[in-house]
Amino acid sequence: MSINTANFLGRYAIAQKNYSKKNKSLVLRAIDEGFKKHKLRVKKAADLVLARVDTDSEKLIDITEGTRDNLIAARTVFPFVLFPDSICIDRQKLTIVHRSFFRTSSTINVQIDDVQIAKVDVGPFFGSVHLASKYFVDNIQSINFLKRSDAIKIQSLLQGYMIAHHRQIDCTSIDNGQLVVLLNELGQSSTT
DSSP: OOHHHHHHHHHHHHHHHHSOHHHHHHHHHHHHHHHHHHHHHHHHHHHHHHHHHHHHHHHHHHHHHHTTSEEEEEEOOGGGSSSOOEEEEESSEEEEEEEEETTEEEEEEEEGGGEEEEEEEEOSSEEEEEEEETTOSSSEEEEEEEEHHHHHHHHHHHHHHHHHHHTTOOOTTSOHHHHHHHHHHHHOOTTO
């Protein structure tokens, strides 16, 4: 029994001994109103908790839906790399997969917000992307022998995301196609 309930019951017992019938009914009504108010407060608190859980689950569902569609994905060119590496960018994270043998891989996931540097080296046919994040163990991850156009697109998309994040622009409500175009335009460099 809670302290508030014991307090109400104690008041009720004292009221029955000390008051006349008219006063007893007034006290009983006051105690009943106190119980009703307490029940109402408990119900409102429960409703607020349920509403918060609903909004949190809705936010999680929205975030999960954003990770299903890749904004860009690229693989290294096969004849130059026997086991092709891949890089994939969605709305939430950057995924790098390094393959060393058949059915073996090393996967690195990092939030796009945590990417600090996106550098690209391009030649006439191929390009390399070098990425730095505070969470990378080696501090720089490189993906070599990408198609030249893929390397440039990845770098400009990541650069656009970094600029948008730095300026605190929310990209969650923008359509995927439009988001890719806008981020590429924002992150466009003069090295193309």
